Amino acid sequence: MKFITIDKKDWTQGIDKSRKTYQLFGPVTDENGCKIKELDADVAPDMDYHESVMSAKSVLFPQSETILTTSLNEAVDDHHIMKRAENTYTPRAILGIRPYDAKAILLVKLNFDTDDYRDPYWCDAYEATTLVGLGITKPGPFDFSTSVGCGPFCEEGLDILLADLDDHYLAKVLTPKGEAYAAACGFDAAADDKESQALFDILQLEAEKNITSRVETDKLKDKVLLDLHEAPFWDDIAFACINCGTCTYVCPTCWCFDIQDEVKQKQSSRFRNWDTCMSPLFTRHATGHNPRGAKVQRVRQRFMHKLKYFLDKYDQGIMCVGCGRCVKSCPVNIDIRQVAHTMNTFEKKD
């Protein structure tokens, strides 16, 4: 483990130097709020941001991504034979990613990188990406990350963790990928390991103290899946939902997608788009039959997936990192913390 001090005066110059070999992504704030997106050559990441509206998942999992292409022109050799789209996977770095978004990437990895199949688009992007995290010193009111195995200075999934110390950053380099990125920036002012770690510990404690929102999920594992599924509370939870899908789009751990084909002048593309379990079309059969045709079934699916199915399937906690975006963005104030509490405390009546 290695600590580096980065004077803020050198920060922009350093990351600009890394642009020779890295494509950079980071927080950019405009009139619509803050988003994690690609940084144009003259744009520096907004390292003073509090929360981004959308998570960093789109860097590895674009909202729309071409996966296969072919020509439908029968005069062309290999017409109708699909090939992998020519996406490039040059090294890239996400600067200022929040620890909960980095942890979310590890949870999403469980879906895209399995023993049976490897999703080459997500995995190639993942392997090309270095995650430079920024610890959260002032957690927002919706942050409940400490309740779900994450936290404002959680290192899981990160290659570097930065702490903002007014005039400089203290960087904790966590992986070889992180070392390579620091070297590409020319950041090499070593800091004392012991002192630096002590400082990180203090910052973490202070930040965690400011997280007042807590939720218990400890009993979910032992609940019977079908008991929760058939519990009487789902109608109440779903009552106000308008199935807008906002919760799924802002969620850093939601990975569901759709696959569609498109043809432009005999050039055919197959691409995948973010999808949402809130949409009736998500599960509707060609016959019209729909196993989750009612709103309450779809709302139940979302929470059961995050808080029970995922937990039972992988035994690596729930599929939530406590960023609070879905709580903040929901137009009808459905709150995953309340749902988790309801599920966690549910006792089946015989």
Next chain:
Amino acid sequence: MENPYLPYPVRIDDIQIATEDKSLKTFKFVFLNEGDEEKFAYHAGQFAELSIPGVGEIPIGIASSPVEKGFVKFTVFRAGVVTSHLHNMKIGDIMGIRGPLGNWYPWDKLENKNVVIIGGGFAFTTLRSSIVYMLDPANRSKFKNIDVVYGARSPGMLLYREELFEWERRDDINMHITVDGTDDPDWKYHTGFVPQVVEQNAPKADEDTYAIICGPPIMIKFTQPSLTQLGYKPHQIIMSLENRMKCGIGMCGRCNIGKELVCKDGPVFTLDQINQTPKEY
């Protein structure tokens, strides 16, 4: 590892109308690239994504049998965008097949067992694959009695009619073919719905008897009590499920019943397993 989204290129080698109302056609495909057929090695009960560039993909059970070489066959009901397009394609057209996908009927477990196959309507494709597999001279001795109950609305709606009548004449398989109704005075087989034909003709269950059911939800629903009455326990009832799918490899997230994904953990489940999952299929 290869790209699981990339289909093997295939050519349509033959198209047969499968039912009198022309709503089902059987497509025979040959692989364009040498070696792809070996890579596509499958078991009876698996499915594949039929992949039409510019149109889309559909998950369809494999109707040909692992013991049939040189081609793969799928019988497809015209229902949505992709299947309608496929029904209008011609012999010689190029498209793709992605798979094989999902699990299969538990052939290891079924060895030295009596097997009862129950099918209705269009859902006879992977059952056809299974019967051809079991009747293959290399395999027949692995199984004890084989009974088949298969029903359709009318004689002309039965799939694979010639094979059915050929199996009917054999003495190593007991066929119980039925139709809901017919005005054909020469109809030699059963008339009536599948559940009642099962109740009257299927063998009673002992420890060594397993039933495989594939059919429309209504048929499955009403056949279960018949099987229960004959003594079949939930672990002896094997079913193949369908759900809307896209990726077919357990990633896109829509086909789940609880924590199980029909595309990857299924499509074959025992009733025992299904009883422990939400009925979202």
